Amino acid sequence: MHPARVRTASYVIRSRPGGPELLVFDHRDHPRAGTQVPAGGVEPGELLTEAALREVAEETGAAAVTLGAALAVQQSPHPHTGEPQITVYFQARTRETRDDWMHTVAGPDEDRGMVFRCFFIPLERAAGLLAGDQGEFVGLVR
Numbered sequence: 537m538h539p540a541r542v543r544t545a546s547y548v549i550r551s552r553p554g555g556p557e558l559l560v561f562d563h564r565d566h567p568r569a570g571t572q573v574p575a576g577g578v579e580p581g582e583l584l585t586e587a588a589l590r591e592v593a594e595e596t597g598a599a600a601v602t603l604g605a606a607l608a609v610q611q612s613p614h615p616h617t618g619e620p621q622i623t624v625y626f627q628a629r630t631r632e633t634r635d636d637w638m639h640t641v642a643g644p645d646e647d648r649g650m651v652f653r654c655f656f657i658p659l660e661r662a663a664g665l666l667a668g669d670q671g672e673f674v675g676l677v678r
Contacts, residue, residue: 541621542577543621543622543624546591546592546628547627548596549627549677550630551629552654558658558659560617560655560656560657560666561573564653565651572670573666575595576590577645589603589628590643594642596644598654601630601632604629607625608672609623609672610622627678635655636655639652659674662674
């Protein structure tokens with residue numbers, strides 16, 4: 537058995553008069569992937585907090601992101617390989633002013649060149665809109 541793959545996921549929130557909004561993205565070329573929050577693997581020697589901020593930057597390019605508390609830890613099999621994985625969920629804040637934008641991933645990994653449509657949704661609706669089990673801990677966001 538392989539050791540668990542460690543990942544981070546971030547609920548990036550911005551304040552709005554109508555209530556908090558969550559930063560999400562859709563994959564332009566793979567719509568079946570569903571609406572997601574920034575998430576990805578932790579590199580060897582990388583701190584969890586560094587990985588969380590790196591993934592937000594790589595996948596969304598959002599401005600002025602400040603990482604907050606770790607909210608929860610999820611253990612589940614990888615959806616394609618079945619290998620064990622552990623995901624640490626963080627809360628973060630952004631002062632991003634764009635409502636909707638296209639972002640091309642520039643990271644060094646297999647996501648490089650992917651194009652994501654980034655946008656905000658009301659936090660109160662997020663749990664039911666996120667792909668897979670990414671909405672499991674939205675209720676913990678403050």
